[in-house]
Amino acid sequence: MRVCSWLSAAAVAVAVSSELPAQTIADRYRTNANRIIEAALRDSTAWNRLAEMTERYGHRLSGSQSLERAIDWMLERMRADGLQNVRGERVMVPVWVRGAESAALVSPRSQNLPMLGLGGSVATPAGGITAEVLVVNSFSDLTAKAAQARGKIVLFDVPFTNYGETVQYRARGAIAAAQVGAVAALVRSVTPYSMRTPHTGGMAYDSTVRRIPAAAITVEDAQMLHRLQDRGERIRVKLVMSAQMLPDAPSRNVVAELVGSERPDEVVVFGGHIDSWDVGRGAMDDGGGVIVAWEAVRVLQRLGLKPRRTIRVVGWTNEENGGRGGQGYRDAHRASLDKHVLAIESDGGVFRPQGFGFTGSDAAFEIMKQIGTLLDPIQAGAITRGGGGADIAPIMALGVPGMGLIVDGTRYFWFHHTEADTIDKLDPREMALCVAAMAVMAFVAADMPDPLPRAAPAGS
Numbered sequence: 001m002r003v004c005s006w007l008s009a010a011a012v013a014v015a016v017s018s019e020l021p022a023q024t025i026a027d028r029y030r031t032n033a034n035r036i037i038e039a040a041l042r043d044s045t046a047w048n049r050l051a052e053m054t055e056r057y058g059h060r061l062s063g064s065q066s067l068e069r070a071i072d073w074m075l076e077r078m079r080a081d082g083l084q085n086v087r088g089e090r091v092m093v094p095v096w097v098r099g100a101e102s103a104a105l106v107s108p109r110s111q112n113l114p115m116l117g118l119g120g121s122v123a124t125p126a127g128g129i130t131a132e133v134l135v136v137n138s139f140s141d142l143t144a145k146a147a148q149a150r151g152k153i154v155l156f157d158v159p160f161t162n163y164g165e166t167v168q169y170r171a172r173g174a175i176a177a178a179q180v181g182a183v184a185a186l187v188r189s190v191t192p193y194s195m196r197t198p199h200t201g202g203m204a205y206d207s208t209v210r211r212i213p214a215a216a217i218t219v220e221d222a223q224m225l226h227r228l229q230d231r232g233e234r235i236r237v238k239l240v241m242s243a244q245m246l247p248d249a250p251s252r253n254v255v256a257e258l259v260g261s262e263r264p265d266e267v268v269v270f271g272g273h274i275d276s277w278d279v280g281r282g283a284m285d286d287g288g289g290v291i292v293a294w295e296a297v298r299v300l301q302r303l304g305l306k307p308r309r310t311i312r313v314v315g316w317t318n319e320e321n322g323g324r325g326g327q328g329y330r331d332a333h334r335a336s337l338d339k340h341v342l343a344i345e346s347d348g349g350v351f352r353p354q355g356f357g358f359t360g361s362d363a364a365f366e367i368m369k370q371i372g373t374l375l376d377p378i379q380a381g382a383i384t385r386g387g388g389g390a391d392i393a394p395i396m397a398l399g400v401p402g403m404g405l406i407v408d409g410t411r412y413f414w415f416h417h418t419e420a421d422t423i424d425k426l427d428p429r430e431m432a433l434c435v436a437a438m439a440v441m442a443f444v445a446a447d448m449p450d451p452l453p454r455a456a457p458a459g460s
């Protein structure tokens with residue numbers, strides 16, 4: 001093997017000191033891992049293909065023609081690449097259509113408020129809703145001000161802490177507002193940084209309260225309305241939304257394989273979600289995740305590396321507003337889930353990779369940490385406890401060990417679910433590093449002599 005110039009001295013030193021009594025997983029695979037990394041970094045096909053897909057087809061909301069055309073394109077390209085068992089696996093998906101929408105401050109002065117309806121929201125009445133606004137900074141603040149909320153538009157002005165925490169207001173704000181008699185809910189966009197860009201995303205209703213329209217406004221405007229309220233101003237906003245839910249429509253999970261040489265029925269499945277929201281072009285969320293897995297398989301193919309087990313790339317459909325792709329995959333492959341040795345998802349953007357989060361048995365975690373050392377030359381080998389992804393969650397719940405690619409998350413939520421999720425925010429070399437990390441991890445997991453040990457079933 002050629003020793004690549006980018007290998008650090010330390011990594012080379014480790015590579016030659018293999019006089020350990022028993023050959024470890026890392027020793028066994030170091031040469032091939034370095035070949036994979038080198039091949040991945042020579043190439044910027046991942047970025048180019050993501051640019052082509054996102055610019056040719058645009059956003060890929062479930063139920064849209066653009067999603068189905070992008071799926072057709074991907075299937076055709078995968079076949080042309082010589083991937084095996086390329087197919088679309090049918091899944092019925094919900095169809096939510098945004099329609100025309102707007103928000104405007106009407107008192108104490110007139111001003112347009114850039115907004116995005118939340119996915120799944122109902123429409124306003126045809127003429128819109130014009131009402132006084134009550135700004136709150138938390139669910140408990142809303143509870144404290146419940147007596148003032150009736151008939152108003154409740155605005156949750158909640159600063160971003162982390163996604164998991166702050167997204168609760170987007171997800172459940174409409175329910176909480178309806179519980180205290182509000183006529184609509186607005187949320188401050190879920191982001192740590194804003195250039196007056198609204199961020200959409202999923203939201204929920206429950207059967208106990210009225211379904212009220214819900215939308216996101218920008219951080220800047222949420223703060224402004226909050227300050228107006230603090231100064232004692234009476235704020236009125238007009239909200240117009242015409243969103244509707246149409247009957248479910250057929251879509252597909254994109255599936256392609258590198259069939260295993262010895263145990264083709266055992267599978268490492270990896271990928272991301274092919275659908276996106278209907279704003280921007282779904283480059284980082286999550287076209288990039290699907291395309292790095294696809295490219296990872298192409299790198300292995302190019303190097304003539306045929307793992308013992310099958311590596312299966314999946315572009316799950318309908319992650320964003322339904323999760324039907326992940327559920328459909330589970331249902332279609334239920335009989336073979338005990339042969340799924342590992343599932344890996346990339347759905348946090350394809351920025352510089354740092355490692356993987358892993359959910360599985362302690363014994364498997366130790367092996368994963370060893371495989372991670374193979375990615376130390378590109379500083380992508382940190383394996384931490386806990387990880388997965390929305391699309392693999394349904395099979396993880398049935399015992400399949402799961403992993404999520406962890407990348408530098410500094411900028412992801414600046415663009416997440418906005419018009420600005422476009423290819424220019426991504427870097428070809430960082431994407432190639434993601435390809436390398438995904439390829440090494442999937443290859444070793446698929447080729448190891450023994451399958452990854454699973455956790456004992458719960459209750460045993």
Ligand SMILES: [Zn+2]
Pocket residue numbers: 273285286319347
């Ligand atoms: Zn996503």
